[in-house]
Amino acid sequence: MLNQLVETTLLVVAGLFPVINPPAAGFIVLSLVPHATPAERAYLARAISINSLIILLASLLIGAYVLSFFGISIPVLRVAGGLVIAFAGWTLLHTPDDADRGTEPRMASDAARKATLGAKAFYPLTLPVTVGPGSIAVAIALGTGRPRTGISIINVIGVAVAMILLCGSIYLCVRFAGHVERLLGPIGTQVAMRLFAFVLFCIGIQIIWLGLDQLFESVRLSVQ
Numbered sequence: 001m002l003n004q005l006v007e008t009t010l011l012v013v014a015g016l017f018p019v020i021n022p023p024a025a026g027f028i029v030l031s032l033v034p035h036a037t038p039a040e041r042a043y044l045a046r047a048i049s050i051n052s053l054i055i056l057l058a059s060l061l062i063g064a065y066v067l068s069f070f071g072i073s074i075p076v077l078r079v080a081g082g083l084v085i086a087f088a089g090w091t092l093l094h095t096p097d098d099a100d101r102g103t104e105p106r107m108a109s110d111a112a113r114k115a116t117l118g119a120k121a122f123y124p125l126t127l128p129v130t131v132g133p134g135s136i137a138v139a140i141a142l143g144t145g146r147p148r149t150g151i152s153i154i155n156v157i158g159v160a161v162a163m164i165l166l167c168g169s170i171y172l173c174v175r176f177a178g179h180v181e182r183l184l185g186p187i188g189t190q191v192a193m194r195l196f197a198f199v200l201f202c203i204g205i206q207i208i209w210l211g212l213d214q215l216f217e218s219v220r221l222s223v224q
Contacts, residue, residue, distance in 0.1 A: 001154055004152075004154045004155070004158070005154050005157060005158045005161075006158075007158070008154065008155050008157075008158025008159060008162070009158040009159075009161045009162045009165075010162075011142070011158075011162075012142060012158070012159055012162035012163075012166075013162045013165055013166060015138050015139075015141075015142055016056065016135055016138055016139065016142075016162075016166055017166060017169070019132075019134045019135040019138050020052075020130060020131060020135050020166065020170065022130075022166075022169040022170045022172075022173040022174075023173050024196045024199060024200070025048075025129060025130040025170060025173060025174065026170075026173030026174045026176075026177035026180075027177055027180075027192055027193060027196045028092065028129050028193075028196055028197070028200060029044065029048070029125050029129065029130075029174050029177065030174075030177040030178065030181060030189075030193070031092060031095075031193040031196075031197070032092065032120075032124070032125065032129070033117070033120065033125070036117070036178075038178065040113075040114075040117055041174070041175060041177070041178055042175055043114065043117060043121075044117060044120075044121055044125065044174060045170075045171045045172075045174040045175035046171065047117075047118060047121035047122075047126075048121055048125055048126050048130055048170060048171075048174055049167040049168070049170050049171040049174075050167075051121060051122050051126035051127070051130075051131075052126055052130055052131045052166070052167055052170055053163055053167045055126065055127060055131045055136065056131060056135070056136075056139050056163060056166070056167075057163065059135075059136045059139035059140050059143065060139045060140075060142060060143040060159065061143060063136065063139060063140035063143055064140050064143060064144050067140070074137050074140065074141075074211075074214070075210075075211040075212075075214035075215045075218070076211065076215070077133050077136065077137060077211070078133055078134070078137060078207050078208070078210050078211030078214070079207075079208050079211035079212060079215070080133070080211075081128055081132055081133020081134070081136070081207060082133060082203075082204045082205065082206070082207030082208035082209075082210075082211060083204065083208060084128045084132075084133075084204070085128045085129075085132050085133070085200060085201075085203055085204030085207060086201050086203075086204025086205050086208065087204070088124055088128065088129060088200060088204070089197050089198065089199075089200030089201030089202075089203070089204055090201050092193075092197040092200065093194065093197040093198055093201060129200070130170060130174075132203075132207070133207055134203070134207050
């Protein structure tokens with residue numbers, strides 16, 4: 001029983017953690033919302049973690065059924081999501097260093113500013129920056145690979161533990177990205193942000209390439 005619990009937990013974490021890459025997500029969120037106060041950053045970290053949990057669970061449980069209902073294939077999901085990620089990375093890569101620092105007007109009220117941050121917390125900070133098409137595709141694949149003997153309570157607990165670990169790491173990386181910024185200094189932070197922006201752009205291109213490769217392969221098989 002314990003082995004099954006550990007196996008399920010490690011399977012989900014090992015499959016999703018490298019794709020989500022919480023440390024990179026934390027730096028990208030920092031670069032997209034540079035003015036956030038510590039309280040606002042804590043709010044964003046909590047909102048992004050909750051949004052990520054909902055998206056990942058939905059992908060695990062019903063993602064394959066939703067795609068099938070709308071007639072969307074995994075390769076098409078990869079291409080469309082890769083385009084969004086590549087565009088976000090390209091935009092971030094070419095953002096001037098001081099584009100948003102010290103120039104963003106304060107909202108009329110804290111409630112209005114929180115509402116704006118809440119909207120950003122879902123798009124683009126959660127989808128596609130933190131949980132993109134790559135992690136959604138992996139979650140759907142994990143969901144379709146359920147045990148043949150059926151889902152047991154141990155599997156459910158293992159998935160729950162894995163979700164806690166993943167979303168907890170997302171929270172920590174987003175919440176304390178500002179502390180890392182102070183350690184690196186202005187120049188080091190800009191270098192890290194540009195690097196992660198380029199990595200985000202490359203991830204988008206890679207996802208597009210994988211999707212196109214699968215589409216071309218399906219066309220080739222249908223012609224034969």
